[in-house]
Amino acid sequence: MASLFLAGIMAVSFAACGGTGSSSAASAASASAADSTASAADNTFTVGFDQNFPPMGFKGSDGKFTGFDLDLAAEAAKRMGMAIKYQPISWDAKDAELTSGTIDCIWNGFTISGRENNYTWSKPYMENDQVFVVKADSAVKSLADLKGKTVEVQTDSAAQAALKEKTNISSAFANVQTTADYNTALMDLDMGAVDAVAMDSTVADYKITSGKLKLKILGESIQKEQYGIGFKKGNTALCAKVSKAMDEMKKDGTLTKISKKWFGKDVTTWGKA
Structure with a gap:
């Protein structure tokens, strides 16, 4: 039963690249330039992602990495004149990967809410x-x-x-337990080890529909949020470069095209107020 289930789920300004806090313009520019050269030395744009997070980033049936976010990143890399590298990471180690320079950004259904001050955001x-x-x-x-x-x-x-913050919701539960990825979480749910899984609606919709899983999403959400591209705090240079590529992709319809490929419609909000 478990194996069957697993198979089923198996010209932007620097100011626009967010992050709070400030320093002198000279020191900020110096830090940005230093950070942005990590992969620029070999002209590679390395994107960190959770490989168990479809449709944003995952391993396809052919064994290759694919997904909505990865398609966006590959197109951005092409427009920047850089080679794309997909780097799967453990989600709880993402900050260490970014700080060490192993990856240039986190682009993987990455929620801005609650993390506003921890990264430089697109x-x-x-x-x-x-x-x-x-x-x-x-x-x-x-x-x-x-x-x-x-x-x-x-x-x-x-x-x-979100559950840690919204104690008015989580305090009613008998227990909130964690797992490394949502494939495992949904298997636990299917086997009756847990009563519910709290997760992104984007991923839940995709898994339930594509895997024809006998699961459902409750009508009441925990919170609404937005996805962004997260860079090491202070790395406004690379953020601006990627954002310029995204602006071009929005203008010429490429964002819409990639969105329709994965979602059947344009779900992107880039540049919208």
Whole structure:
């Protein structure tokens, strides 16, 4: 049963590249230039992502990395005149990977909310909700029905952060437990080890639909949020370069084309107020 289930789920300004806090213009420019040369030395744009996070980034049936975010990153790299490198990472080690220079950015359904001051951010490019997923035949029909239940989240995820903040919701649960990735979480749910999984609606929709899983999303969300591209704090140079490529992709319709490939419609919000 578990193996079958697994198969089923298997010309922008620097100011626009966010992050709060300030220093002298000279020192900021110097730091930015230093950071942006990490991969520029070999002309490679290295994107960090969770390989168990479809449709944003994952390993396809052919064994190759694919996904909506990875397609966007590859197109941006091409427009920057750089080679793309997909670097799968452990999600709870993403900050260490970024700080060490192993990756140039985190581009993987990366939620801005709650992390505003931790990275230099691009503009948001997509909206998302944090939601609860339960079995299709579960007696849990609403958020209130989760009282006394066990909920699972991915370690260091936006869902985990949201539940820690929204104690009016999580305090009713019997337990909130963590796991390394959402493939494992949904397997735990399918086997009855947990009552619900808190996760991104974008990923939940894709997994349920593509895998024809007997799961459902509750109508009440935990929070609404936006996805952005996260760079090492202070690396405004690379952020601006990538953002310029994204501006061009928006203008010539490439963002819409890639979105329709993965979602059947344009879900992007790049450049929208």
